[in-house]
Each structure stands twice: as C-alpha cells, then as structure tokens.
Amino acid sequence: MKISGKCPKCGSSDIVRVNGEVGPSGSGNNIIIGKTIFSAVKVNRYICCECGYAEEWIDKNDIEKIKNSKKAIR
Numbered sequence: 001m002k003i004s005g006k007c008p009k010c011g012s013s014d015i016v017r018v019n020g021e022v023g024p025s026g027s028g029n030n031i032i033i034g035k036t037i038f039s040a041v042k043v044n045r046y047i048c049c050e051c052g053y054a055e056e057w058i059d060k061n062d063i064e065k066i067k068n069s070k071k072a073i074r
C-alpha cells in the first residue's frame with residue numbers, strides 16, 4: 001500500500017497515512033525498544049478508506065534500532 005498506493009484487498013487508491021506517535025508514558029502507535037519512551041519507534045499506518053484494511057510500516061532509519069533490540073525470528 002505504501003509502495004503501490006493501492007489497497008491489496010479491494011484495489012482502491014483511497015489510502016490515508018496516519019503517522020505513529022509517541023505520547024507521554026508511551027501512548028500512541030509505537031514500539032518501545034528501551035526502558036524509556038525516548039527509545040520508542042513510531043509505527044505509521046496506511047489505511048484504506050474503502051474497506052478499512054490497514055498496513056503498518058516503520059521508518060527505515062528506525063529499523064536498525066528494532067533489529068538491535070529485538071531478537072529476529074528465524
């Protein structure tokens with residue numbers, strides 16, 4: 001969706017991006033990777049306005065942070 005601009009479920013191009021947030025005490029759509037909210041990684045959502053399908057994406061420069069803090073599933 002982020003790349004194609006189209007919903008994979010219904011084919012609609014009516015997509016909105018909702019930016020992830022890190023609020024006080026870690027509220028909002030994010031992943032906490034450390035002990036404090038300062039190490040939280042924001043999770044951005046792409047939502048199809050047609051059928052309600054949603055995808056979640058993490059910014060590329062945040063992926064390293066997650067890689068370093070979580071164990072990869074193999």
Ligand SMILES: [Zn+2]
Binds near residue numbers: 007011012048049051
């Ligand atoms: Zn859709």
